[in-house]
Amino acid sequence: MVTLALVTGVFAWMGGRSVTEVTETKALATARTLAIDPEVRKGSTEASAQPAGEADEAITTPLLEITDDLRASSGIVFAVITDDRGIRLTHPDRDNIGKRVSTSPDEALAGRESVTHERGTLGETVRAKVPIYSTADDTTVVGEVSVGIHASVLDADLRREFLVLGSVAVLALAIGVIASLALGRRLRRETLGVGPEELAEMARDQGAVLRGLDDGVLAFSSSGVPTLTNSTAEQLLGIAHVDTGGGATSSRADVPEVIRDMMLEAPDHGALRRRVTVGDRILLATAVRVSRDGVSVGGVVTLRDETQVLTMARQLESVTSMARALRTQRHEFANRLHTVLGLVDTGATDEARNYLATILRTGPITTPVEGIEVITDPYLRALLEAKGTTAAEVGVSLAVTPDSLVLGRVNEPEDVTLILGNLIDNAVRAVVTKASGDGAEGAERAAEVFGRVEVTLLGSGPELHAVVTDTGGGVDDADAEYIFDEGTSSANDLDPEHGHGIGLALCRRTARRHGGRVWLLAGHDPELGGAGFAARLPDVLSDDAEDADDTFGSDDSSARERHTDDKER
Structure with missing residues (x-):
């Protein structure tokens, strides 16, 4: 006006x-x-x-x-x-x-x-x-x-000039009023009836919320085009930051395709949740469509970094398995001590001496892991014994191959146990899955051994090499390309064999952090028939054999000597 x-x-x-x-x-x-x-x-x-x-x-x-x-x-x-x-x-x-x-x-x-x-x-x-x-x-x-x-x-x-000019002005005013009303109507439609003051307040609140969230947030238009991201999302997705003020960035073209696809596949009601792998991160992504007054206005994808949580969960699982195995051994050891104590209390010292001599001749407490004596590192030994105990409970035998040899001490026990534990768990699961398909159910699993998992460990200076093979169903060539991808997660899903869920993705990420790798060695092992996975982990061993001798004593040193003799023979 x-x-x-x-x-x-x-x-x-x-x-x-x-x-x-x-x-x-x-x-x-x-x-x-x-x-x-x-x-x-x-x-x-x-x-x-x-x-x-x-x-x-x-x-x-x-x-x-x-x-x-x-x-x-x-x-x-x-x-x-x-x-x-x-x-x-x-x-x-x-x-x-x-x-x-x-x-x-x-x-x-x-x-x-x-x-x-x-x-x-x-x-x-x-x-x-x-x-x-x-x-x-x-x-x-x-x-x-x-x-x-x-x-x-x-x-x-x-007067004539002013009349013409006035007419033009009135016409322009009328056109302006009509255009203003049309524009106002469109703006109200586009802003869903929100006024300028409310928009300004919403913009301030949006900036505060986006800056304050620990989760990544991505906004999409109704056509699936990214329109807004916060700094956390940029960090999680590894995309370049372009500051536009308010704690958010404008429309992005470098959002990964897997996130875009999630938004397009999201249902009209409810949420779509998936674990996705972006770079070295494992993210829990949740896609939700947003509508107002029955009109779709776009959607929001939230991202949460679950890498650390999943890593800690896997490490805790390994520690729990170790603790379970130690409790079993402690129980057996306590029974032997009670027997010795009873003999001594009754004055049967000769019988007690003979009982101890028998124990020394038969060796240490039995372990379900075949060939474990060649492993001297306490972390590796505890992990293998724990996994062997768990595997034996479901009818799977765990064995360390005779050509295994690790002289150094593990200096990165969390990461080593995570990777090796995941590979063993996946192998045991593959054996059980195949046996279930063959009809081995219920009590038969506890009554007989119907599968085998073999582990080969070799230390080369500070570098540890591991190979895990099994008698499971193996990995087909068509699936070999995808087994390290992050799988879809829902409440009713069970982890498929060989880690189509999160295990292998965690293993690969952890190995890469050390400059190593985890890969599929063979989809079908020529000897066992199942899959074979290999891992190379640099700088996870300390080249210190004397420490290992001091820790385990002469029995373990003798074990290594026997291992050397066996290889020479």
Whole structure:
């Protein structure tokens, strides 16, 4: 409105000025035409040569004819011709002929043209005054021509100009109002009826929420195009940060395709949850569609980094398995001590001595892991014994191959147990899955061993190599490409064999953090028939065999010697 008023005012001023200039130009042009007329110059020259007094009709009559015709044809109010004394020679009112003009003729008699707005005997007029030069030469002024156009004519032209301009302004105002209403309606539709103040408040709240969330947040349009991300989402997804203020970034083109696909697949009601792998991170992604008043306005994907949680869960699982195995061994050890104590209390020292000698001859407490004696590291041994105990409970035997040899000590026990434990768990699960398909159920699992998992461990300086094979169903070539991908998670899903869930993804991520790798060695092992997985973990062993000797004593040293002898044989 203000702009329209200003523009209208400017155009009104310019239009009024233009009309005024046109009127002034018309008066001046008419006066010039009259001043150069030969009859006018002749009459003015003759009148100026006569003594002061009444005008000679012989002079004024031809001039009156000229001025009357001019007034009739051009629409001017008057055309007055004077001599060099300012005495009228012509006038519309014949009674004023021979009298001095009512306005000063000095400018014109001095040889200068002028255009003025003055009031005279005929009222307010726009008048132009032009000098009349003598017929003898063009330098002597012998009179003036004064041409006037009534101000009412100018006012009428101005009113007409203002009417046109006003009509245009009203039309523009109407168009502006209609456009404003249409734009306002569209804005209300686009903003779902939220006003400017609410939008500003929502923007402030949005920025505060996005900055305060530990989870990553991505907003999508109704067509699935990313429109907003917070800094946490950028960090989790590894995309470049572009600050737009408010703790958020604008539309992104580098959001991973797996996140975009989730938004497109999200149901209209409820949420779609998946664990996805992006780079070295395992993320729990939740996609939810957002609608208002029944209209879809887009969707939101939240991201939570579960890498650490899953890693700790797997490590805790390994520790729990170790603790269970230790409790079993502690129980067996306690039974032996109670037997010795009972013999001593009854004075049967000879029987106690013989019982201890028998224990020494039969070796340490039995373990379900075949070939475990070649492993001297306490962490590896505890892990293998724990996994062997768990595997034996479901009818699977765990064995360490004779060609295994690890002389150093594990200095990264959490990561080593996580990777090796996952590979063993996956192998045991694969064996159980195949056996279930073959009809081994219930008590048969506890009554017999129907599967086998073999572990090969080799230490090379600070580097540990591990191979885990099984008698399970193996991995088909079509699945080999995807077994390390993160699987879909829901409340009813069970982890498929060989870690199609999260285990292998965690193993690979942990190995890469050390500069190593985990890979599928064979989809179907030529000896056992199941899958074979390999891992290479640099810098996880300390090259210190003496520490291992001090920890386990001469029995374990002898075990390594026996291992060497077996390999030589």
